[in-house]
Amino acid sequence: MGPFMEQLNVITKRVDVLPMVKYYIDQLGIYGLFSKYVKKPEQSPVDPAQILSVVVANIICASQPLYKVEQWAADYMDGLSEYGLNASMYNDDQIAKKLDCLFKADRNSFMCELSANAIGVYLLETRQIHNDSTSVTFTGEYENQHPGAVKLKYGFNKDHRPDCKQIVFGLNITADGNVPLSFELFDGNRTDDTTHVPNWNALREFLGESDFIYIADCKLCSQKNLDHIHEHGGIFITIVPKNRSEVKQFHEFLKTNSIEWQYAYETPNSRKKAETILYKTYEGEPSKNGYRIIWVHSSAKEKQDKSRRDNRIAKADLQLTELSSRLNQYNLKTKEQIEKAIKKATKGTFDLFQIQLIEDKQIVQRQIGPGKPGPNTQYKEEENISYCLEWELDHKAINNLAARDGIFPLITNAEMEAAEVLKAYKNQPYLEKRMYTAKSILKVAPVFLKKTERIEAMTFLYFIALMIVSLMERNIRKNMAEQGVEKLPILPNGMNTKKPTWNNLNYFFKNVHLSMVEKQDKIIQTVTKGVTQLHEFVLKLLGVPPSVYAAIHYGRK
DSSP states (O other): OOGGGOOEEEEEEEOTTHHHHHHHHHHTTHHHHHHHHSOOOTTOSSOHHHHHHHHHHHHHHTOOOHHHHHHHHHHHTTTBTTTTOOGGGGOHHHHHHHHHHHHHSOHHHHHHHHHHHHHHHHTOOOSEEEEEEEEEEEOSOOOSOOTTSOOOBOOOOTTSOTTSEEEEEEEEEETTTTOEEEEEEEOTTOOGGGTHHHHHHHHHHHHTOSOSEEEOOGGGOSHHHHHHHHHTTOEEEEEOOTTSHHHHHHHHHHHHOOOOOEEEEEEEOSSSTTOEEEEEEEEOOOOTTSOEEEEEEEHHHHHHHHHHHHHHHHHHHHHHHHHHTTTTSTTOOSHHHHHHHHHHHTTTTGGGEEEEEEEEEEEEEEESSSSOOOTTOOEEEEEEEEEEEEEEEOHHHHHHHHTTTTEEEEEEOOOSOHHHHHHHHTTHHHHHHHHHIIIIISOOOOTTOOOHHHHHHHHHHHHHHHHHHHHHHHHHHHHHHHHTOOOBOOSGGGOOBSSOOHHHHHHHTTTOEEEEEEETTEEEEEEEESOOHHHHHHHHHHTOOTHHHHTOOBOOO
């Protein structure tokens, strides 16, 4: 074989989104924070900061269970001089030990410093903070729990799994880009209304001010919570629960009075193209504690409320028809049995019907004793009762209910225009989307861990991952708006998106890889492939220099 026929070997290494994730990790100083706060055990073969940083990257890029992180690291990073990693160091035993180290660290100070870095690097606006909580659900008994860790307990499970133990995951995000700033874990049986005072106090201490706007769902709306924030110079916006007396009084007022609504603003309907949502406000009587109550009317909610009511009425009407055909048979012979069935059939709509249960009594002659009737046969009189059902819609009740369509109440102590209060509150659903990202995309449910202290530490890593993903989405959308970029063709088949998500970015970069030519066990050429001009443009919108992909090299000699 001649010198030009020497065999060349081509090696490929997956790259995907990993370089941009590492860039954000570096920008936020996450490796340095791990080094600062997490102590390295004696005789440990690898620094905890290195392992924990890799686990964060894994959560963002692939979210594998711990026993698969080693294989993921081998696929993505093994031998890359940019990372200096040996995948065999990232086995589940080493990761578990480093989670123990993280649990013992001052994670609160770590989180505060990390959030301060995010605010400083990306100039996050913190005037408005949204709070919500969700359940992180676990299967298994978890009987032997660490006394210093959060407790897995049964509680109100938002995953609709009351049979499973849980912890409560409380999250604070900025209105600017919906970026997580802080989180806290609570025991599984902790109710949401008791979390707001300690959470607001912690935010005040971190931000160094009390006059930020604190927005949460109706669990915030207790006298204790609202008074605490108000008395300490804070501002709150929340929704008033339906069972409050102020709501009931307003509903009674609507029966005999009309409202002079004030135009607030209009916004495109994201679910229905060519439709806009019109918002109107009305400032009613203050609450018992003297706080402003702003009644809001949404044209989209009005249609939604009417549609739902019509569907419930139609369903109840159908069930009443079916029930009527089965009367006087089997377990529908007595008045009590039938009335119970009527309430079940009209659940949620009973007051919208006028229902009559008509009783028909007939006296019948019934033979006494067996045998054929004859001249001497004796009879006794018996009362035979049967029922029939008649119903019609109660149009007055329906009209009274229709007067509430599209209306919901906000309560606040903010000295802002009603429309501005509403705009601030309408960012709250984006927090729910962050919870969705955590659960469905990052898969924040460390069910593969059996020790509660490791679960608590792992949840901290999920928070870091969620912050990075949120910053990426915030930055690309912000830069698109500033540069007049309406949409990007980064979806499958080159389809466009106006609001790129992390899932979109992950998909778009999935074919980026490192190609290396090997000759006589030496790498003679290294090329990053799959990075097009569009990829480079997306990287610039993310605030990531395209050079982070060009700079990757294979370190094997």
